[in-house]
Amino acid sequence: MKKYLDYALFLLAGLCVGSVVVWYISHGRCAEDRNQVGPNCEIGMVTGSQNIVPVAVIGSGPAGLMAATYCARSGLHTVVFEGDHPGGQLMETTWVENWPGMPKTLGPDLIKGARQQAMEFGALFARETVKKIDVTTWPYGIEMASGLKVNALSVIITTGATPRKLTVPGFNEYWGKGITTCATCDAPFYKHAIVVVIGGGDAAVEQALQLVTYADRVTILVRGEEMRASPQMKERLKAFKQITIRYKTEITEIKGDSSHVKGVVISSNGHHEEMETNGVFLAIGHLPNTEPFRNIVDCDDQGCIKVLGRSQCTSMRGIFAAGDVADPDYRQAGIAAGDGIKAALDAEDFLRSIGYSEQFEETVSQKLYSPEGGHGRKALNGIGSLFELKKILKEQKTVVLDFYTEFCPSCMQLLPILEVASTKWLKVGFYKVNAIEAADIAKKFDVVSVPTLLVLYKGDVIARMGQDLQPSKAHEFLKQAIETIEK
Ligand code: NDP
Numbered sequence: 001m002k003k004y005l006d007y008a009l010f011l012l013a014g015l016c017v018g019s020v021v022v023w024y025i026s027h028g029r030c031a032e033d034r035n036q037v038g039p040n041c042e043i044g045m046v047t048g049s050q051n052i053v054p055v056a057v058i059g060s061g062p063a064g065l066m067a068a069t070y071c072a073r074s075g076l077h078t079v080v081f082e083g084d085h086p087g088g089q090l091m092e093t094t095w096v097e098n099w100p101g102m103p104k105t106l107g108p109d110l111i112k113g114a115r116q117q118a119m120e121f122g123a124l125f126a127r128e129t130v131k132k133i134d135v136t137t138w139p140y141g142i143e144m145a146s147g148l149k150v151n152a153l154s155v156i157i158t159t160g161a162t163p164r165k166l167t168v169p170g171f172n173e174y175w176g177k178g179i180t181t182c183a184t185c186d187a188p189f190y191k192h193a194i195v196v197v198i199g200g201g202d203a204a205v206e207q208a209l210q211l212v213t214y215a216d217r218v219t220i221l222v223r224g225e226e227m228r229a230s231p232q233m234k235e236r237l238k239a240f241k242q243i244t245i246r247y248k249t250e251i252t253e254i255k256g257d258s259s260h261v262k263g264v265v266i267s268s269n270g271h272h273e274e275m276e277t278n279g280v281f282l283a284i285g286h287l288p289n290t291e292p293f294r295n296i297v298d299c300d301d302q303g304c305i306k307v308l309g310r311s312q313c314t315s316m317r318g319i320f321a322a323g324d325v326a327d328p329d330y331r332q333a334g335i336a337a338g339d340g341i342k343a344a345l346d347a348e349d350f351l352r353s354i355g356y357s358e359q360f361e362e363t364v365s366q367k368l369y370s371p372e373g374g375h376g377r378k379a380l381n382g383i384g385s386l387f388e389l390k391k392i393l394k395e396q397k398t399v400v401l402d403f404y405t406e407f408c409p410s411c412m413q414l415l416p417i418l419e420v421a422s423t424k425w426l427k428v429g430f431y432k433v434n435a436i437e438a439a440d441i442a443k444k445f446d447v448v449s450v451p452t453l454l455v456l457y458k459g460d461v462i463a464r465m466g467q468d469l470q471p472s473k474a475h476e477f478l479k480q481a482i483e484t485i486e487k
Contacts, residue, residue, distance in 0.1 A: 029311055029313065029346055029349045029350070029353075030308060030311055030313030030317070030346065030349075030350065035308075035315060036308070036313065036315055036316065036317050037315060037316060037317065038135060038138070038316045038317030038318060038319075039135070039136065039137055039138045039317075040138065041138045041153075041317060041318055041350075041354050042354065043354050043355040043356060043360060045138060045139070046139055046151075046153060046360075046364060047363070047364060049139050049151040049367065050151070050367050051148075051149060051150040051151055051367070051369040052077075052139065052150070052151050052152075052153070052364055052367050052368050052369060053077070053078075053079045053142075053150045053151065053152045053153070053368070053369050054076050054077045054078070054152075054153045054154065054351060054356065054361065054368075055067075055068075055071040055076050055077070055078040055079070055152075055153070055154050055156065055344075055347055055351075056079055056081060056142060056150065056152035056154070056155045056156070057071070057078060057079070057080045057081065057123075057156045057158060058081050058083070058130050058142075058155065058156065058157050058158060058159055059080075059081075059082075059083055059088065059157065059158035059159040059160055059289075059323070059325070060080050060082040060083060060086045060087055060088065060111075060115070060125070060158075061087060061088025061089060061090060061111070061158060061160045061323055061324075061333075061336060062088070062090060062110075062111070062114060062323065062333045062334075062336045062337040062340065063158035063160075063322040063323025063324075063325075063336040063337060063339055063340035063343070064080055064088075064156070064158035064322075064323070064340060065080070065111070065114040065115055065117075065118050065337075065340065066114065066118075066336075066337040066338075066340035066341050066344070067156045067158060067320075067322060067340035067341070067343045067344040067347070068080045068118040068121075068123035068344075069114070069117055069118040069121055069123065069344075070340075070341050070344030070345065070348075071123070071156075071344045071347060071348060072118060072121040072122040072123035072416055073121040073122075073416075074344075074348050074412075075122075075358050075361075075412050075415060075416055076347075076348065076351065076361075077122075077124075077361060077368050078122070078123045078124065079123075079124045079125075079126055079150070079369060079370075079371065080118070080123055080124065080125045080126065081126050081128045081129070081130055081142075081144070082125055082126065082127055082128070083128075083129050083130070083159060084129050085160075086127070087108065087111040087115070088111070088160045088323075089107075089160060089161070089286075089324070090107035090108065090110055090111050090333055091107060091108050091111055092107070092182050092184045092185065093106075093107030093108075093184065093206070094106060094107065094184055094206070094210060095107075096110055096333060098332070098334065099333065099334060100334065107333075110333070114337075119420070120417055120420075120474070120475040121416060121417060122416030122417055122419060122420045124370055124371055125371065126148075126371035127371075128144040128145070128146055128148060128371075129144060129145040129146075130142055130143070130144060130145075130159075130292055131143045131144060131145045131292060132292050133152075133155065133292060133293065133296055133319075135296045135316055135319070138153075138317075138318065139151035139152055139153050140152045140153075140155060140318065140319070142155070150369045151369075153318065153351060153356065154318045154319070154320070154347040154350055154351055155318065155319045155320065156312075156320045156321070156322065156340075156343045156344065156347055157293055157297075157305060157314070157319065157320065157321040157322075157325055157326070158321070158322050158323045158325060158336070158340060158343070159288075159289035159290070159293075159323075159325045160286075160288075160289055160323055160324045160325055160336075161286030161287055161288045161289055161324040161325065161331075162286060162287055162289055163181035163282060163283075163284075163285075163286055163287075164282070164284045164285045164286055164287050165181075165282065166198070166251065166282065166284070168251055168252055168253055168254060169252075169253045169254070170253050170254030170255055170256065171254055173254075173256070173258075174254050174256050174260070174261045174280075177256065177259060177260050177261060178256060178260045178261025178278060178279050178280060179254065179261060179279075179280045179282065180279070180280075180281060180282070181281070181282045181283070183197075183206070183207035183210040183211050183281050184210060186279070186281075187207075187210045187211045187213065187214050187215075188214055189214075189279075190211060190214050190215045190278060190279050191214045191215070192214075192215070192216050193214070193215045193216065193278040193279055194215065194216060194217045194219075194276055194277050194278055194279075195211055195215045195217070195218055195219075195277055195278060195279040195280070195281060196218075196219045196220075196221055196251075196264060196275065196277050196279070196280055196281065197211065197218060197219070197220045197221070197281045197282075197283055198220075198221050198251055198280065198281070198282050198283065198284055199220075199221075199222070199282065199283035199284045199285070200220070200222035200223070200224060200226070200227035200228050200229060201227070201228050201229050201283060201285065202229045202230055202233050203283035203285075204220055204222075204227070204229065204283035205220075205227070205229045205233040205234065205236065205237060206233070206283075207281045207283050208220050208237065208240075208243050209236060209237070209240075211279075211281065212240045212242055212243055215242070215279075216242060217242055217244070218240075218242055218243045218244070219243075219244045219245075219246060219275070219277075220237075220243065220244070220245045220246070221246055221249045221250070221251060221266065222245060222246065222247050222248075222249065223248070223249065223250045224247065224248065225247055225248060226247065227245070246266075246268065248268060248269055249266050249267070249268040250266065250267050250268075251264050251265070251266055251267075251280070252265045252266065252267050252272065253265035254280060255274070260278070261277060261278060261279060261280055262276070262277070262278070263275055263276050263277055264277050264280060286324060286331070287303060288302070288303045288304045288305070288324060288325045288326075289325055290303055290304070290305060290325060293305065296316055296319070297314040297315050297316050297319055297321065298314065298315040300328060302328045304325065304326055304327060304328040305321040305325055305326040306326070307320075307321055307326050311342065311346050312326070312339055312342045312343035312346050313346055313350075314326075317350075318347075318350055320343040320346050320347050320350075321343065322336065322339035322340045322342065322343040323336035323339055323340060324336060326339070327339065358412075362379065365379055378419055378422045378423050379419060380402065380415070380418060380419060380422060380430050380431055380432045381431055381432075382431065382432050382433065382434065383401070383431045383432075383433050383438060383441065384434075384437065384438050385438060385440060385441070386438075386440040386441050386444060389401075389441055392429060392431070393456065393458075393459050395429075396428075396429040397457060397458055398427065398428045398429070398455070398456070398457050398482065398485055399428070399429040399430075399431065399455075399456045400418070400421075400428055400429070400430045400431070400453065400454070400455050400456075400478065401431055401432075401433050401441070401445070401453070401454045401456065402414065402415070402418050402430070402431065402432045402433065402451065402453055403432075403433050403435040403442060403445075403447045403450050403451060403452040403453075403454070404432055404433070404434060404435065404450050404451055405434065405435055405436055405450050406434070406436075411450055411451045414451050414453070414474055415432070417474045417475060418430055418432075418474070421474075421475060421478050425478070425482055428482060435447050435450050435452075445461065447466070449466055451466070452464070452465070452466035453465040453466070453474060453477065453478075455478070455481040455482070455485075457485050462481060462484065462485065463477065463480070463481035463484070465477050
């Protein structure tokens, strides 16, 4: 009897361990949290779909761009749906001086660089705004405002946040007629004007500093007893005597002449008074952009998407979130970028856990969605022998050869960049060469390390990049080589 009991216990223990392993294998890193919900995600269900997007990144601020960079760099077909405000909040910022490795850079320049980096790794960009996601079946159906529908295997939500507005009399009437949230955009309209900035955070300080170059007088209205801006930011205000700060002061009404703001009514320590002003600049925080997602992922009471533990997984299987849309506390560009990277790693982990691989992507390559006008991706043909190469060189003057081996990580990172490049330079023939299997070609060109990239013109090597080949530099390398040939 004991023998049977021991056997039963052993079987039960085995089942428990087995089911945990199966759970992890089938759901990846997010499986640690059993509260995740969602339909079954089985790789076999993908083949029947059209307009497939293995990784759909929604939003194009620092979180979205870093998520896209990492996913594309891992060889995943990644599409960024840029939304109505491509680049997000940084596009409205001036100087950013706390970005790693860059002492001082303009917000829009930072976004431009990050976008370029993502593109060079093969990420595709679509000027589309997501309207809704159907999570009743998987792949998830994403519907855009334009009517376009795609089927996403994984989704990374990085839609950021929108400036908060006030609910005081006169606000709606004068919105856009002297009330704004963007000093970067509108400060030049306030030369020699009197303006107020509402808020006590870093954004309020930044707006005041932008305005002081133009306006004669800037008053910051802070509702509390102190500003929550960082000491460094507050210190900067001291250099400008035109900037005044009024604490425990709230705005109760905005007045004007029906075409423009002329003044505000403020309440300070129980007293109401009217203040002359030509402009009201709001810097009272942001609300997370969760509108199309509120019913599909859990959100906190501030409206931010909840992420599980230290991951960027949401409550819905295969859906991840990063940046201000999922950050009720820190809201820094650097943190958004870092969380975007985590979301990319989580999404990749999820895809691999359900059996997604480069080989599988190849089988559905004809059904992958690539935005029109964005840089598409075309799988490179392989060349297997010197004989084949000679034939190609008779037909094509300019040829790029990508020497790789099967297990070389840098080669895998380089491939998507070349796949994008091949759709840009249509007159150039792009081919991959397995340096081990096509040893005769490798020998002819003295290729002894991979990846090695050769640009041939009429059979002669006119540019070579090897050894320290950095995938991110490949695009520039090709551009220079091809431009030299064209000259
Ligand atoms: P914050 O949330 O930091 O500050 C919002 C401010 O608005 C607070 O002072 C808050 O008051 C006030 N406020 C909120 N609602 C109202 C209201 N109805 N009426 C009056 N005042 C109101 O937002 P920020 O946009 O300033 O900053 C967001 C994040 O971005 C922060 O982490 C910040 O550090 C970062 N940032 C960094 C910059 C930089 O480094 N250059 C520039 C800009 C932002 P209360 O304090 O009483 O709640």
